[in-house]
Amino acid sequence: MLVLGEDQISSMPTVEKLTEEVAMASSPDSFDGLPMASPESPSSTLVSFTDVKVVPEQQQKGLEQTILHLEGEVIGLRLKKRSLDAKRREALNKILDIKGSIRVFCRVRPFLITDKRRNQEPICVRSEKLAVSFGGSKKEFGFDKVFPQNASQEDVFMEVEPILRSALDGHNVCIMAYGQTGTGKTFTMEGTNNLPGIVPRTLKELFDQASMDSSNEFTFSLSMLEVYMGSVRDLLAPKPSNRIHHGSSKCNLNIQTDPNGCVEIEGLTNVSVSDFTQASRWYNKGKRARSTSWTNVNESSSRSHCLTRITVGRSGGTEEAMEEFSKLWLVDLGGSERLLKTGATGQTLDEGKAINLSLSALGDVIAALKRKRGHIPYRNSKLTQILRDSLGDDSKALMLVHVSPSEEDSGETTCSLNFAKRVRAIESNKELPEDLKKQRERRISELEEVMRDAEEECQKVRNQIQKAELILHETKKLFKARYRRLQDNDNIIPVKPQECKKELTGMPQTAEKPSQRNSSSSLPRFMTSTAASRHRHGAVEEEISSRVKPLRPLHRVSFQFSGSQSISYSDTHFRTSLQGSIKKPRHGDANEPMRDTTNCNGLDPKTPSMPGNKRVTTSYSNLKVALPRHRRRMSDLI
Numbered sequence: 001m002l003v004l005g006e007d008q009i010s011s012m013p014t015v016e017k018l019t020e021e022v023a024m025a026s027s028p029d030s031f032d033g034l035p036m037a038s039p040e041s042p043s044s045t046l047v048s049f050t051d052v053k054v055v056p057e058q059q060q061k062g063l064e065q066t067i068l069h070l071e072g073e074v075i076g077l078r079l080k081k082r083s084l085d086a087k088r089r090e091a092l093n094k095i096l097d098i099k100g101s102i103r104v105f106c107r108v109r110p111f112l113i114t115d116k117r118r119n120q121e122p123i124c125v126r127s128e129k130l131a132v133s134f135g136g137s138k139k140e141f142g143f144d145k146v147f148p149q150n151a152s153q154e155d156v157f158m159e160v161e162p163i164l165r166s167a168l169d170g171h172n173v174c175i176m177a178y179g180q181t182g183t184g185k186t187f188t189m190e191g192t193n194n195l196p197g198i199v200p201r202t203l204k205e206l207f208d209q210a211s212m213d214s215s216n217e218f219t220f221s222l223s224m225l226e227v228y229m230g231s232v233r234d235l236l237a238p239k240p241s242n243r244i245h246h247g248s249s250k251c252n253l254n255i256q257t258d259p260n261g262c263v264e265i266e267g268l269t270n271v272s273v274s275d276f277t278q279a280s281r282w283y284n285k286g287k288r289a290r291s292t293s294w295t296n297v298n299e300s301s302s303r304s305h306c307l308t309r310i311t312v313g314r315s316g317g318t319e320e321a322m323e324e325f326s327k328l329w330l331v332d333l334g335g336s337e338r339l340l341k342t343g344a345t346g347q348t349l350d351e352g353k354a355i356n357l358s359l360s361a362l363g364d365v366i367a368a369l370k371r372k373r374g375h376i377p378y379r380n381s382k383l384t385q386i387l388r389d390s391l392g393d394d395s396k397a398l399m400l401v402h403v404s405p406s407e408e409d410s411g412e413t414t415c416s417l418n419f420a421k422r423v424r425a426i427e428s429n430k431e432l433p434e435d436l437k438k439q440r441e442r443r444i445s446e447l448e449e450v451m452r453d454a455e456e457e458c459q460k461v462r463n464q465i466q467k468a469e470l471i472l473h474e475t476k477k478l479f480k481a482r483y484r485r486l487q488d489n490d491n492i493i494p495v496k497p498q499e500c501k502k503e504l505t506g507m508p509q510t511a512e513k514p515s516q517r518n519s520s521s522s523l524p525r526f527m528t529s530t531a532a533s534r535h536r537h538g539a540v541e542e543e544i545s546s547r548v549k550p551l552r553p554l555h556r557v558s559f560q561f562s563g564s565q566s567i568s569y570s571d572t573h574f575r576t577s578l579q580g581s582i583k584k585p586r587h588g589d590a591n592e593p594m595r596d597t598t599n600c601n602g603l604d605p606k607t608p609s610m611p612g613n614k615r616v617t618t619s620y621s622n623l624k625v626a627l628p629r630h631r632r633r634m635s636d637l638i
């Protein structure tokens with residue numbers, strides 16, 4: 001793929017300049033007289049024509065050059081947008097790295113009606129620290145973020161959101177909810193209809209963000225599984241195999257790891273989802289299939305780990321670009337309670353044991369990753385085998401530890417917080433020194449500013465691309481409409497400017513000698529008509545010319561491009577179609593600010609009606625050299 005150099009991009013006139021000039025040129029003042037050869041214009045070839053069918057070669061070439069010039073402009077802008085996007089991604093990645101690739105948040109559940117309240121609450125939240133009183137002593141734990149009892153679902157999601165962007169940027173991401181039974185793991189991940197949790201919000205956010213990113217194509221697919229008693233169960237499998245817990249191929253799936261460390265689960269249902277509604281429907285189906293049972297602590301306690309995987313496919317928006325995939329795991333872990341308290345016996349006791357074993361294996365893996373040990377004990381549980389490629393290098397993990405506010409749960413709370421401490425590997429009283437902390441915060445805010453600037457700039461470039469594409473589209477449409485029609489026309493008669501005056505004052509036209517050119521030979525390749533279309537157009541043209549003899553008065557719309565190119569069209573078709581396009585954005589993206597396009601193109605609906613007249617001039621000196629390159633790049637990138 002050919003890539004434009006910085007100097008080439010910067011030497012191109014910007015779309016702002018183009019549209020500004022378009023606006024100027026299309027103001028009524030710009031139609032101040034007859035089209036005449038400009039003394040400044042190096043192209044002394046400027047000729048005016050009294051007939052819309054008169055098409056000198058220069059005019060056609062000028063239009064071709066404008067098209068190619070605009071194509072170059074669009075490519076340049078796309079490259080600029082790509083580099084800004086890379087800048088934003090790099091800044092975000094650095095921020096997440098500084099914050100830690102495995103971060104631990106804590107959420108304290110509010111009191112429930114069923115909780116026995118005491119005067120003395122065992123838990124005390126202070127900024128990013130949480131103190132627990134248990135057995136006569138008070139212990140403090142530090143977190144990356146603590147959500148107190150009154151924190152809303154939005155508050156939690158706001159902190160989770162940046163990591164989602166990482167998944168769209170190509171990183172594997174894992175968000176896990178950990179905690180004792182009944183502390184709100186499922187509430188945080190699933191939420192309720194009125195208070196949706198992380199999973200539904202994530203699905204919505206991913207589709208929203210993907211629709212705003214016009215430089216990448218995204219695809220999404222969804223899988224859901226449950227690690228139940230050490231076996232992997234497909235939650236989206238067709239019903240019959242779902243019901244049978246044993247002996248079905250969908251009930252104990254194999255986990256495969258390739259030499260690069262990429263994990264795949266054999267036979268796991270993976271459904272493509274194209275919008276939020278579809279994704280939610282599948283997610284709700286998977287939820288219903290999850291194993292739950294009654295315990296003393298929580299009426300519908302989850303007896304398994306429930307894992308939702310969103311596979312994000314991302315391609316650079318070009319045909320040649322390979323699609324890259326990243327995984328986003330949203331994990332609602334089974335309750336971490338000590339088994340005696342739950343009153344579990346029989347199968348429920350076994351389920352509890354299985355959950356605890358795998359949670360302990362998860363703790364070992366994260367602790368080993370934190371200490372950057374050579375050997376990471378992924379193989380000790382199904383859970384860690386599945387998450388292997390989303391917990392290690394280059395991936396981002398977030399653990400939300402849930403605790404109860406009740407005094408009677410303070411033993412369990414301490415256990416959960418000890419687990420979190422191990423995962424986080426930093427105890428609050430061994431926190432970073434104050435100056436280092438400040439330095440870290442400063443660096444993070446610098447990077448956040450870089451990210452914000454890149455995003456803002458990116459949005460501007462996105463708008464510029466839209467405008468340039470709109471003008472390009474309409475120019476191409478005009479080119480097609482005009483020159484295809486004229487290919488078979490032998491009566492192409494250029495006339496001198498003076499004669500144009502006569503036309504405007506109602507004088508009869510004087511035809512000069514017909515043009516001998518073969519218009520198709522000078523058409524850009526993308527405009528060349530096929531034999532069939534030529535035949536079709538020829539037939540239509542014949543019919544039209546036999547019926548319509550006199551010239552109808554036409555409106556003129558004028559475009560003035562930088563690089564001393566100007567085009568003015570006396571064409572109602574072009575004018576109407578351009579206005580139509582402005583009213584209705586071509587890309588249909590409601591979020592893209594298209595409304596100001598009208599102003600940028602400067603089309604004045606009150607543009608005076610002018611008799612048939614066309615003018616094309618060009619003196620963009622570098623264009624000829626740059627044309628073939630632009631064209632190749634266009635095919636590389638679009």
Ligand SMILES: Nc1ncnc2c1ncn2[C@@H]1O[C@H](COP(=O)(O)OP(=O)(O)OP(=O)(O)O)[C@@H](O)[C@H]1O
Pocket residue numbers: 108109110112179180181182183184185186187188298300301302303333334335336402
């Ligand atoms: N932040 C919260 N705000 C309001 N209600 C909450 C909150 N957290 C939890 N709850 C309520 O507490 C109860 C238990 O929560 P939930 O089922 O999410 O716990 P859990 O940790 O997933 O339990 P298990 O491990 O047994 O599945 C539910 O009724 C839930 O609505």
